[in-house]
């Protein structure tokens with residue numbers, strides 16, 4: 392039988408009786424393990440090798456683990472200090488023993504929380520005892536750390552789990568593949584294996600000698616299974632944001648951009664948000680210690696102030712509450728991207744707009760919320776509006792149905808809501824694919840005259856702010872927003888999720 396170089400070498404290295412791991416075969420044949428793996432896959436496809444997979448958990452000592460290897464585990468150091476203080480006879484003062492132990496900072500807490508658990512003694516109302524029978528020389532956790540450091544394996548699963556919990560070892564699961572010759576493989580070996588003339592790897596030697604010109608290369612097998620290579624990739628949130636942009640551009644929307652830190656005027660006043668609204672207090676927003684915004688259109692400022700004080704139209708009524716221009720000029724991180732909509736609709740950002748017009752942004756907003764499974768302090772909003780004659784709530788709902796359908800979400804629910812700047816207003820909900828729970832995914836409405844008139848907009852405007860992270864939740868079924876953000880993120884979810892375009 393004729394086989395390409397690596398396959399022939401791998402088959403020769405394999406045995407019918409002894410399982411050999413890919414790493415062992417790679418070692419023996421002096422070949423890169425990924426290449427061996429490729430050859431193994433081919434040989435298994437041909438029925439010449441059989442491959443067995445087992446999962447192996449590896450444990451590596453962390454930096455903190457190494458610290459304790461050098462200095463001793465904190466609880467062991469505490470025990471020795473307690474013995475020195477005679478605590479095996481009479482309880483000794485905790486303060487003194489800790490002082491004598493030389494333990495400092497976080498190590499004291501660590502020592503205390505492991506001391507009794509491991510049978511070194513008791514700690515009670517400021518006193519410490521040392522069990523005379525405890526043997527610090529035979530501490531199973533210290534022994535396990537030393538074995539791992541010496542490259543030996545540790546079999547005691549409980550001790551390993553405890554070390555992992557303490558952050559003294561990192562545990563990783565790896566798949567180990569071992570090969571054996573099948574009957575067909577044995578037969579092929581007995582009949583003789585010839586190395587095919589083809590070359591399956593381009594080597595530096597082939598390149599420098601120029602030989603690459605004359606040799607025949609093995610064909611690529613693009614279907615062969617290969618170990619996963621994990622390079623960097625675009626975060627699924629960014630991927631989904633790009634997808635959202637594509638969908639909205641496809642629906643005829645143009646993208647808006649503008650400052651993350653903006654005058655309260657654009658973030659709130661233009662939206663007819665009373666200056667004493669709770670969302671405008673320090674409870675909700677992040678104010679910046681920067682000079683006030685100078686560049687505000689004076690005539691718009693006057694009209695907005697007038698709307699707040701007196702309302703608009705013949706029957707209008709304002710808030711009858713204080714309105715301060717200084718407050719309007721204060722700079723804060725935007726709590727929604729509706730500030731951008733105000734900048735655009737007013738003509739301040741890109742000049743006068745002509746209806747019909749549709750705009751959107753997929754950008755970050757900032758709120759002084761409490762972090763939990765569904766709330767972040769920074770998140771992405773899908774802002775959008777349509778400016779046209781004679782818009783109705785049906786246009787709003789139809790737009791959402793069309794938009795969310797592109798993401799496989801077809802069971803939207805609408806709930807009447809209140810915003811100071813829209814009338815009517817609706818909250819949007821969708822079902823979580825795993826839990827079935829109704830999740831709020833957005834807020835919307837038709838801008839009121841009190842917003843539009845000062846801006847100089849004479850037709851209808853329907854608008855919304857949708858939560859990108861919540862859309863992601865409904866698409867991929869995770870239940871905690873922290874699975875995709877921050878230090879608690881679910882790496883497998885982030886690595887394996889494909890955002891389809």
Ligand SMILES: N[C@@H](Cc1ccccc1)C(=O)O
Pocket residue numbers: 726727728729810813834835836854855856857
């Ligand atoms: N700004 C609103 C969303 C919204 C925008 C425009 C109109 C109506 C609602 C929010 O952050 O929840």
